Amino acid sequence: MQKIAIENGRIIDPANQTDSIGSLYIAEGHVIAVNETPGDFTPDIVIDAQNQIVCPGFIDISTRLRQPGQSHKATIKSETRAAASAGVTTLVLQADTKPAADTPAILELIKDLADKADYPNIVTIGALTQKLEGQELSPMLALKQAGCIAVGNAGKPVSNLLILRRAMEYAASHDLLLIYRPHEHSLGNKGCAHEGAVATRYGLPGIPYTAETIALAQCLELAEQTGCRVHFGQISCKRSLIKIQQAKKYGLDVSADIAIHQLHLTENDMEPFDSAYHVLPPLRSDQDKQALRDALSQGVITVLCSDHQPHDLDAKLGAFPETEPGMASIETLLSLMLKLVNDKTISLSQGIAALTCNPASILRLPSGSLSVGMIADICVFDAHMNWTIDSTTWKSKGLNTPFWGSTLSGRVTHTLQSGKIIYSLN
Amino acid sequence: MTENLQLNSDGKLKHFLTIEGLDKALLTEILDTAESFAGMSEQQVKKVPLLRGKTIVNLFFENSTRTRTTFELAAIRLSADVINMNIATSATSKGESLLDTIRNLEAMFVDMFVVRHATSGAAHFIAQHTAPHVSVINAGDGQHSHPTQAMLDMFTIRQIKKEFAPLRVAIIGDILHSRVARSQILALNTLGAAEIRVIAPKTLLPAHVETLGVNVFHNLTEGLKDIDVVIMLRLQKERMTSALLPSESEYFKCFGLTPAKLKIAKPDAIVMHPGPINRGVEIDTRVADGAQSVILQQVSNGIAVRMAVMSMAMQARGNG
Numbered sequence: 245m246q247k248i249a250i251e252n253g254r255i256i257d258p259a260n261q262t263d264s265i266g267s268l269y270i271a272e273g274h275v276i277a278v279n280e281t282p283g284d285f286t287p288d289i290v291i292d293a294q295n296q297i298v299c300p301g302f303i304d305i306s307t308r309l310r311q312p313g314q315s316h317k318a319t320i321k322s323e324t325r326a327a328a329s330a331g332v333t334t335l336v337l338q339a340d341t342k343p344a345a346d347t348p349a350i351l352e353l354i355k356d357l358a359d360k361a362d363y364p365n366i367v368t369i370g371a372l373t374q375k376l377e378g379q380e381l382s383p384m385l386a387l388k389q390a391g392c393i394a395v396g397n398a399g400k401p402v403s404n405l406l407i408l409r410r411a412m413e414y415a416a417s418h419d420l421l422l423i424y425r426p427h428e429h430s431l432g433n434k435g436c437a438h439e440g441a442v443a444t445r446y447g448l449p450g451i452p453y454t455a456e457t458i459a460l461a462q463c464l465e466l467a468e469q470t471g472c473r474v475h476f477g478q479i480s481c482k483r484s485l486i487k488i489q490q491a492k493k494y495g496l497d498v499s500a501d502i503a504i505h506q507l508h509l510t511e512n513d514m515e516p517f518d519s520a521y522h523v524l525p526p527l528r529s530d531q532d533k534q535a536l537r538d539a540l541s542q543g544v545i546t547v548l549c550s551d552h553q554p555h556d557l558d559a560k561l562g563a564f565p566e567t568e569p570g571m572a573s574i575e576t577l578l579s580l581m582l583k584l585v586n587d588k589t590i591s592l593s594q595g596i597a598a599l600t601c602n603p604a605s606i607l608r609l610p611s612g613s614l615s616v617g618m619i620a621d622i623c624v625f626d627a628h629m630n631w632t633i634d635s636t637t638w639k640s641k642g643l644n645t646p647f648w649g650s651t652l653s654g655r656v657t658h659t660l661q662s663g664k665i666i667y668s669l670n
Numbered sequence: 671m672t673e674n675l676q677l678n679s680d681g682k683l684k685h686f687l688t689i690e691g692l693d694k695a696l697l698t699e700i701l702d703t704a705e706s707f708a709g710m711s712e713q714q715v716k717k718v719p720l721l722r723g724k725t726i727v728n729l730f731f732e733n734s735t736r737t738r739t740t741f742e743l744a745a746i747r748l749s750a751d752v753i754n755m756n757i758a759t760s761a762t763s764k765g766e767s768l769l770d771t772i773r774n775l776e777a778m779f780v781d782m783f784v785v786r787h788a789t790s791g792a793a794h795f796i797a798q799h800t801a802p803h804v805s806v807i808n809a810g811d812g813q814h815s816h817p818t819q820a821m822l823d824m825f826t827i828r829q830i831k832k833e834f835a836p837l838r839v840a841i842i843g844d845i846l847h848s849r850v851a852r853s854q855i856l857a858l859n860t861l862g863a864a865e866i867r868v869i870a871p872k873t874l875l876p877a878h879v880e881t882l883g884v885n886v887f888h889n890l891t892e893g894l895k896d897i898d899v900v901i902m903l904r905l906q907k908e909r910m911t912s913a914l915l916p917s918e919s920e921y922f923k924c925f926g927l928t929p930a931k932l933k934i935a936k937p938d939a940i941v942m943h944p945g946p947i948n949r950g951v952e953i954d955t956r957v958a959d960g961a962q963s964v965i966l967q968q969v970s971n972g973i974a975v976r977m978a979v980m981s982m983a984m985q986a987r988g989n990g
Binding site: 439440441443444445446447448449450452516517558561562563564565566 | 690767768769787789790791792794795811812813814815849852876877878879881882
C-alpha cells in the first residue's frame, strides 16, 4: 500500500480540537503521524495542500444510491464517484432500497456492490419493519450481525404506535440506534409543499409543521419509555428543535440532523412549479430556516447531511405534485456548508465536525478524526475555489438540483479512503 | 418566471395560465377586448374570422361540461377548428405521459391547447414544454388557477358595477380547494377592489389565506355587512366525507346564502356563482333565481372573455 504525505495544509480535526498548519502522514491505510515526520518514512505520493484544508473524510448520514432496485435512476458506482468528488468517505444508506434492506442478503448485496465500485464504506441502515410496511418487526439482530449500523423506516409510516414501541424496545435490546424521520402521514395528507403562504398561492397541497412535530413528540415519549437511542433525520421546523432541545435537557439520548438545503432554501425560494424544489420534508418558512441555523450554531443539532436523492429525468418531469420528491445533493454538501461559515452561522470547525466526528460518534463509527492510528479517511479541499454547478462537472446520475447555474465556493481536491486516493481534482 | 412564461417579448399575453404577474392594464385589455365580442352572440352571424385556419385542442384531463362548451363555442365563433379530447378515455389512460400526449398533438400542428387538469401546475408544465408556436390557456389546474373564470367574473362585475375601486367583495365557501377563488382574489386585488373578504369555516380555508390580501370571516352574517358583490363557491359534496364539515344541513345553516342573509349585504349587491350550483347546499333557490343573481349572465360572458383571451394569445405568438 502506498505511503502518502499531505503537506503544508491547514489541518482541521474537530475531534482533537486541532486547527493548525501542518502535514499528515499515511501508511497501511492509517494515519501514522501528524506534523512530525516519522523516521524512515519515504512517501510514494506527496500532496501539496498549501492554502487548502485537510480534514477527516465526510460521513453523510442520509443518502439514497438507488441500488439495488432503481439503477435507472443511479447506481452505487455513479453515486460513489459523486461522493468521492465531494469529499465523502462514508455513505449511510437509507433502508428503502428495492427490495428494502430487511434481510442480511440485501446487506450482503450492497456490500458486494460497494466493493465492486471500489468504495467499501457504504454502511446501511437496516429496515425497522419488514418491507418497511410498519407491521412486523424486521430481524434486527441478524441485520446487525450482517453489518447494519442502525435501524430505521426510511420515512415510511409506522402508523401503529404499539408496533413502533415494540420495534424500539427490540432495537434497544440489541443496542441498535433508531434513525427516524418524523412524519405523521395522516397530517401530511399527501402534501407536496410546506403548508404556508406559498403553497396557498400556488394551490399546492400543504404539509403542516405539525406533521413533523407530532411524530417527533410521540417518538420522544417512546424513546424515554423504551430506552431506545434515537437519531432524528432531516429536521425541518422550529417547533421540532424546541422539542429536541427540551428532550436533551431532560437527559434523553437523542440527536438529530438537518439536510443541508433546508439551511439555505425556503418556500419563498421555490420557482413556481419547478420540481427541483420538491423535497420531503418540504422547504419550510424563513423563520424555520433561521431556527435551524440557530440550532446548528448553538449545538442543539450537531449533524449535517446531504439527504442525497438522485432521480431520473422522468421522475421530475411533470406537474409539481406528481413528481417524486428529493434532490441530488451530495456534490453541493461541502459548498453549502462553507456558505454557512461565510454567513457566520457556524465556524469552519463546527461545520467540519457536523460532517465528521459528530456523525461518527452518533453512529459509533471508527472514523471521523485524524488521530494517529485512525483509518485514513481524509478530505482535502480549497475553501475559496469557485465552481459553477453544471452538468460538465456533475458526477451524480441524478440531475435534480435547484442549484444549476449557481457559483459556489469550496472544491474538494483530494479524497482518501482507507489511505487510498479515490478522488483527485486534477 | 410565471410572468415571463405568459408574456412574449413585447409584453403581450402569449399563454394565459394565471392572473399572477399580470398588471391592471393587461387585465383591463382583456376586459375591453371581451367587450367587443360581447354583443356577438345576439347577432345573426355569430362568427368573426380572427382565428380562421387555426386549430385549437381542448385537452380536458378532468371532466367539465360548462367550461369546455364555452371554450368550444368561443373558438368556433373565432372561426377556429376545434378538437375536443376527453383524455380520461385516451392515451394517458394507456400509460402515456402528459408530455408525450402534448408532443404528439403538437406534431399535428396544433396552434393552441386549452387545458384542464386535476393537478396544480399542469398548465405551467405544458406551457414550459410545448413548442414556441403553441399557446396554452389554463382552463383550471388543481387548486391553483382558473384565470378565464376569474376574468369572466370581473367582466360581469364591471358590466354591472362599472368600477372596481369602491367595491367590497365577499367570496364564500370552499376557498381551500378553489382555483376559482385564488384567481378571483388576484384579479380583484390587481383591479383595485376596496376589500375582499373570504367567508368559510377554518376547514375550508387554506393556511395563511390572509397573505393573499383578503380579510377572513368565519361568520356569514358578519362577513356580508356592506358587501357589493357576493361570490358563492360550489361546495363539493365529496369533500364533506373527509372531515371537513359535519353535514350539508349544518353547512347550509351556517354558510348557505338565503334571502334573509342576502339582505345583510348592500341592497344592490349582486350574487355570483361559478357553477354548477348546489341548491339548498350553498345557495337557496330563491337567491339563485332571484333578482340579484347574475349567475346566467356570467355564463354568457364566459364566451366573450374566452374569445378575448384566445384572440389575444394567438396574436402574441411569434414574438417570443
